[in-house]
Amino acid sequence: MEYLQGTAPGVVGQQCAISSTLAWTLFGSYDIMGLTVALDRTEYFISGVFKSKSKTLLYPAQSGFTHAALRGLSPDTPKTDAEQWAAATGAGKITAITYGPQKAWLAQAACALPALIVGLALVVLLLRFICALPGVLHGAALFALALAFAWAVPHFLQTLPGWLIPGRWSDFSFWPTLWTKIMDTCNGNMK
Structure with missing residues (x-):
């Protein structure tokens, strides 16, 4: 993802990243690093704002996840990009990819x-x-x-x-x- 401010949240901890559309809707600005947002009675510190037209919030999973939707992968090598992402995040082996x-x-x-x-x-x-x-x-x-x-x-x-x-x-x-x-x-x- 293309980050306008800050970086992606860590795998653990109370950090999150939000989309530019959601940042503008909630705060009226993109310069919001360090502010908090509450989700299910848990507060997350905003570590970054990424460019997106959808209202999206990224935060560490509370438990293991089974599916991930990746956007912005190269149309030329989507399988390689997805495998590299899985290896970098420690998500394990990919069992299925939808092209x-x-x-x-x-x-x-x-x-x-x-x-x-x-x-x-x-x-x-x-x-x-x-x-x-x-x-x-x-x-x-x-x-x-x-x-x-x-x-x-x-x-x-x-x-x-x-x-x-x-x-x-x-x-x-x-x-x-x-x-x-x-x-x-x-x-x-x-x-």
Whole structure:
């Protein structure tokens, strides 16, 4: 999390961190380190204010916990980030991970398919039109189309998640396992 003031609360003790929205609602300020907030008849000293639109309070668990929702993980390596978080906090071994952002990306990609089909149809019509042009105009139009394609490819690749792009395009072992990785991500079981 991005902290505007202070730090995260310790694993033990009477410290807490609150979201910027909750800090503004309760105190009308973000500069509230050292103030206390009461939760279930227990007072917690505020150790930090983190940036969030939701009204959230973080405090040490009174007993063991079984689930944790992590936000702000890298979309490229969510499993590694979650395992590092669990190791750093002493939470133990992770038994299940739900890949929400990856499923959302796949759903967005599926929603974009109609636009992609229409775009491809327009490109075919444009190519037919360009082929009908006389000599010099034909070459200039093809050159302009090639420039547009060269400009669009990096922008398209930037929208793809990192796990979908190989480290090296010539890595031929990546391509046969791509479908398996996509299915594993959809099922929530990354290998």
